[in-house]
Amino acid sequence: MTVSQGTIQGTTPPPFNGYEQQPRLVTPGMAAEFNSEAIHQLDNLLIGEKRAKAAIIAGMVMGENVLYIGVPGGGKTTLAGDSYRLIAGLSQDDIGEIPPNADLTPQRLVGDEVKSSVTTTRGDVSEREDRVTEVDSILSSTTKVIYGNEINRTNPYVVNTLLEALENGMINTPSGSINMDDLLYSVLTMNPGEAHQSTFRVPHALASRIPIGAGVGKQDSVEEEAMLDEIHNGFVPTPEQVQPVTTRDQLMQMRRDYKGVPIPDHLKGRAKNMERATVDTLMQLNSPKIEESLGRVAKQHIQLSQALAFLGGEQVVNEEQLVEATRYMVTGRLGALSTSAYQQIPGVVEAIVQ
Numbered sequence: 001m002t003v004s005q006g007t008i009q010g011t012t013p014p015p016f017n018g019y020e021q022q023p024r025l026v027t028p029g030m031a032a033e034f035n036s037e038a039i040h041q042l043d044n045l046l047i048g049e050k051r052a053k054a055a056i057i058a059g060m061v062m063g064e065n066v067l068y069i070g071v072p073g074g075g076k077t078t079l080a081g082d083s084y085r086l087i088a089g090l091s092q093d094d095i096g097e098i099p100p101n102a103d104l105t106p107q108r109l110v111g112d113e114v115k116s117s118v119t120t121t122r123g124d125v126s127e128r129e130d131r132v133t134e135v136d137s138i139l140s141s142t143t144k145v146i147y148g149n150e151i152n153r154t155n156p157y158v159v160n161t162l163l164e165a166l167e168n169g170m171i172n173t174p175s176g177s178i179n180m181d182d183l184l185y186s187v188l189t190m191n192p193g194e195a196h197q198s199t200f201r202v203p204h205a206l207a208s209r210i211p212i213g214a215g216v217g218k219q220d221s222v223e224e225e226a227m228l229d230e231i232h233n234g235f236v237p238t239p240e241q242v243q244p245v246t247t248r249d250q251l252m253q254m255r256r257d258y259k260g261v262p263i264p265d266h267l268k269g270r271a272k273n274m275e276r277a278t279v280d281t282l283m284q285l286n287s288p289k290i291e292e293s294l295g296r297v298a299k300q301h302i303q304l305s306q307a308l309a310f311l312g313g314e315q316v317v318n319e320e321q322l323v324e325a326t327r328y329m330v331t332g333r334l335g336a337l338s339t340s341a342y343q344q345i346p347g348v349v350e351a352i353v354q
Contacts, residue, residue: 025253032313037245044241046075047230055214056083058307061254065166065186067213069335074217080187084145088244096143100153106161109138110173139171141178146186152199166209202336211300213332258310263317275301277352288337323353
């Protein structure tokens with residue numbers, strides 16, 4: 001499914017859950033074709049890192065928030081900052097890029113009016129002039145992608161202001177609330193190894209709004225060998241090589257249709273157990289202890305499992321996708337909070353899905 005294919009013709013799947021679904025514009029097979037081509041194009045950005053690439057593609061389709069965690073040089077900034085190139089018509093001007101700046105203010109993020117007064121004196125006469133200066137905003141109603149680089153370096157007041165945009169696609173300004181109707185997805189990065197480099201603790205409220213987290217830079221042995229082979233053969237990944245594989249309209253079609261992939265009855269109990277275990281396990285951690293809403297966890301888990309199945313070309317969700325969705329969710333939450341938490345991810349996931 002590429003941008004050159006034009007209008008997508010749909011099919012009507014069999015009914016499930018007691019109701020007849022609307023005709024699909026994008027079938028799982030077509031979604032799998034899109035997924036494969038998107039990963040192929042992202043290979044022009046970074047060699048390997050299949051799980052991280054799958055994460056950003058799922059985030060695009062779902063319209064969700066993605067977090068990349070990893071040490072410098074692993075490629076997280078490259079994947080996050082140039083992922084928009086997969087979508088036709090997007091440019092750097094469409095990206096609301098939040099710099100890793102401790103001095104950044106909420107006013108700079110959402111815009112504001114700064115009022116000031118200037119008094120001038122000529123002879124015995126003083127005149128006062130009131131001035132209003134518009135502060136240009138990083139985010140606006142036309143922002144299509146939010147990109148927060150090294151979010152743990154960003155002023156906490158800015159992060160708190162960002163929460164509403166990540167949750168509801170809305171920015172609250174001094175002049176009122178603005179809907180970000182064109183927002184497609186958000187991607188953040190952070191380095192969990194930083195401890196004393198002007199960093200701030202990422203709040204739990206932000207971590208809970210990230211259903212998709214992936215580590216970048218920890219390649220397995222097979223990926224490492226492939227990466228070395230590519231480098232020694234002279235391949236140099238560059239953003240300019242990435243070609244668009246979808247449009248905004250096609251993403252909206254996939255965003256509707258992935259939710260039609262059902263969890264079969266025999267796996268519903270398994271899914272519910274994973275969701276309860278996620279909430280209980282995060283709460284029982286010694287550091288950091290994370291209080292989570294079961295409703296939020298369940299919604300994120302179901303939708304992410306559906307998206308992974310859809311992009312994998314499956315007609316129904318299977319257990320592997322339930323487990324993978326859990327891994328992404330735990331990575332997003334623990335990876336955002338601290339180095340020690342990031343290291344706990346494999347054990348936490350194992351405890352949840354056993």
